[in-house]
Amino acid sequence: xxxxxxxxxxxxxxxxxxxxxxxxxxxxxxxxxxxxxxxxxxxxxxxxxxxxxxxxxxxxxxxxxxxxxxxxxxxxxxxxxxxxxxxxxxxxxxxxxxxxxxxxxxxxxxxxxxxxxxxxxxxxxxxxxxxxxxxxxxxxxxxxxxxxxxxxxxxxxxxxxxxxxxxxxxxxxxxxxxxxxxxxxxxxxxxxxxxxxxxxxxxxxxxxxxxxxxxxxxxxxxxxxxxxxxxxxxxxxxxxxxxxxxxxxxxxxxxxxxxxx
Numbered sequence: 001x002x003x004x005x006x007x008x009x010x011x012x013x014x015x016x017x018x019x020x021x022x023x024x025x026x027x028x029x030x031x032x033x034x035x036x037x038x039x040x041x042x043x044x045x046x047x048x049x050x051x052x053x054x055x056x057x058x059x060x061x062x063x064x065x066x067x068x069x070x071x072x073x074x075x076x077x078x079x080x081x082x083x084x085x086x087x088x089x090x091x092x093x094x095x096x097x098x099x100x101x102x103x104x105x106x107x108x109x110x111x112x113x114x115x116x117x118x119x120x121x122x123x124x125x126x127x128x129x130x131x132x133x134x135x136x137x138x139x140x141x142x143x144x145x146x147x148x149x150x151x152x153x154x155x156x157x158x159x160x161x162x163x164x165x166x167x168x169x170x171x172x173x174x175x176x177x178x179x180x181x182x183x184x185x186x187x188x189x190x191x192x193x194x195x196x197x198x199x200x201x202x203x204x205x206x207x208x209x210x211x212x213x214x215x216x217x218x219x220x221x222x223x224x225x226x227x228x229x230x231x232x233x234x235x236x237x238x239x240x241x242x243x244x245x246x247x248x249x250x251x252x253x254x255x256x257x258x259x260x261x
Contacts, residue, residue: 009028009031012057012123013027014099015103016056023043025037029102029106030116034108035106039072041073058081061076097241097247098140099119105145134226137226138226138229142229151205157178160180170187173231197221
């Protein structure tokens with residue numbers, strides 16, 4: 001069966017690459033095709049009619065024409081602009097982190113409607129004033145890893161398979177989950193994980209955004225959760241996530257501003 005030359009899809013713009021003086025190559029995560037790329041001619045010219053519909057962190061309907069090597073974007077229409085993610089530096093940094101992870105952990109043309117919905121739900125959640133943004137990121141990380149095949153084992157020791165007891169256990173990026181006190185010290189790169197941190201990670205794995213938004217997490221525990229997930233993601237990717245540097249810079253600037261008041 002011959003595929004039609006022109007087609008449309010629902011996509012979130014997750015990366016833009018400049019090409020020449022005015023053209024761009026867009027990386028998009030779609031509902032029905034997974035990650036795809038498209039060529040956008042003259043997108044960076046001031047009079048481009050598509051530019052506003054193809055910004056990063058935008059959910060759009062995109063029209064494409066098949067090409068020999070790269071499909072060409074011929075039209076676009078915004079579905080959700082997610083304006084808060086573009087008008088607040090903190091929210092922008094969170095949004096860029098989310099789409100960078102999607103780009104880093106996915107291969108092209110691997111369909112995952114569940115991951116597409118997770119991405120949209122996360123962007124919506126980040127736009128809500130009352131939500132805990134750090135919890136949103138931890139929830140997203142855990143469920144992204146689940147969808148791409150790296151769900152951490154949090155219920156039993158990865159090595160000896162014994163049920164984890166409410167004591168200080170060990171998280172091991174190498175093993176892909178938590179180790180009991182007997183196995184943990186023997187595993188390279190393992191580090192202690194508190195009982196509360198393990199409880200929260202399990203809670204995030206097993207619930208939805210509406211439920212986790214009701215959870216109040218103290219700063220020290222939030223920092224522990226971030227360190228655990230950041231270490232695991234760095235191990236899986238074998239490099240740092242670039243957008244993390246911006247998050248850290250913003251935090252440092254905030255601390256400096258608070259100290260000078």
